Amino acid sequence: MEQRKSSTHYVCILLRHAQSIGLDVQHILEETGISTELAETEDGWIDNVLLARLVKRMWLDTNNETFGLDPNPLRIGTWALACEFMLGADTLGALYRKGERILSFLAPNSAGLKILRENGSIVVLPQVYLGESDPDHFLIEFITVLWHRFASWAIDERIPLQKAFFSYPEPNHSNFYEELFSCDVRFEQSACGFKFHESYLKRRITRTPIELEAWLRDSPADLLYMPGREKSIQAQLKASLLEITKAEVARDAMRYPAFESLCSDLAMSPQVVRRRLADEGTSYQHIKDAIRCETAQVLLANPENSISDIAVRTGFSEPAAFSRAFKKWTGESPAQYRSSRLKKR
Template sequence: MAKAHIANHYLQATLRGAERQGHDGPTLLEQAGIPADWLNTPEQLITEQQLTQLVKSVWRATRDEFLGLSSEPCNNGTFALMCDYCLGSATLGAVLRKSAHFYRVICRNLDIALEEQGRQVFFRLHLKDAQNDTDHLLQEFLILMWERLSCWLVDQQIPFARTQFSYPAPAHEAEYRAMYPGELKFEQPVCGFLFHEKYLQLPIVRSEEELRQFLQAAPAYILHRPSQDESLRARIHALLARYNYPDMPGLDALGRELHMTPRNIGRKLQDEGTSLRKIKETLRREHATRLMTSESLSISEIAELVGFSETAAFSRAFKRWTGLSPARWRGSQVNG
């Protein structure tokens, strides 16, 4: 049986726009298989599946993918059309740029763009007029959509460095900790999320059939909350992901960031069966093997992207990681 772990707050928040249009909340709850008396019962948590079905009920009733929470509606099918339009892109960066262009044309109430900020990139995803989004549900949902879609398209959990919101921390802030990885910031000029530019080069690995299944189940994947890894290894992995590979900090700098002594970090990592060197090498290896599936990048370009100044040094490291040279590994993927 699915575990109920989502705050009851989301029942009323999901219904609010539909009720404002004259739709009956209890009827929509019934269509989603949720007892009407659960409404405004804080102790009654709900499952991801129940929230998924309620969102679908509201979509059908309002004929609006923005759930009646925007000053301008967004026709059902818009997100699917955008995904279909972007799927042929080679990289995540291309998808984000094309999706931003698509929604700028379709939805006038959405301020959306991919911006470079040094070695970081910021995906601005901001409701221009949020007066109908009193619970911030639509703004939350939009950011979840693009973060989760990005991870799904490349089949990897992208370490988002920061997710930010233009409003003060809401009463249900604890839910944000479960929904959004990385740092959270409130009362910012605009909403959006920040991550390192190197992830823009990740190749898109999903097929048309996989996209069809993803959309058919929507918004199930978007609302799914991945399990949280609270280990020190995971925390350091997320911190290092914010840097260029040659600039990844050592134990002293990490100690200042984590408020731990370098000695304690080393000991704790050893207890977890790893080390800082192994974590750094894992980051390089995982990113290199992802990039190697992209036909648009040469081996020398991949070597540079993962922090090797010489292709020969990268080739030796790659063979140590996989047992094959980069060229033979790439050939085995094509033939396999």
């Protein structure tokens, strides 16, 4: 598996800040497993797992999702709540609009989001603190990347950027900006943000609440790194099935169309789609099972939904068949899964 790395520049920034606000830097290094040598190297590389540990450690020690770099604190859990709200959107355009809306309520004046249209492009303008408390502009880099990565993750497709721009002078590590954004990067502009083609606003959201839990748990390991990725057959099929699932579950039943019909929508033969799915390490049945499992998990989280009703709504003819399938998928019976999740609340 490819080892994902980010610049140690970010480690140095966070540790300098930790020291400036009186945190025990040595203890942070011991807790995160980051060596002193890496912590003192501005132009090296660090495993993203270690960088994620450092970011989470700083969140914990400052009790602030902006690490205390912004004089106006952002409460822990704000981003997760915003993500949950945004993921309820059907399209990327709706996701960004929901992001504008919820941050206008949750975040301080120094944090937010603005979305503009400009000659066939969408301009994303993160509203982030820029001031003396953050001399290295860590927050604007971090948040700008976050708004691109989360959107790309939500549609399961890398969004190619046309341009990224920042209001401050070109920093010493400006070469890394090209790694982060893979596009033309400009400094000393009138605002900070990025732009991409407006056609991406119509992309369907393919991710589910269960996947969001895992993404939030693992982030920010991959926020400052993103390999190129094109739209996969798996992602296209999943987007279609998720749209169908929402409609079918709302009608208290789940019925998927024939595989051949979905292949026709993709303008491909069933043989080609099966081969492409195999190349991606999956199958149509696996995709269907994953969606049914995630749908069942969401329904089980509401104690008002009976297991019998959930069985029908996820396409099973009887509760016993649903229970066997669910245990195969998760290792727990539906009742055990519900009980364990309710205890965590």
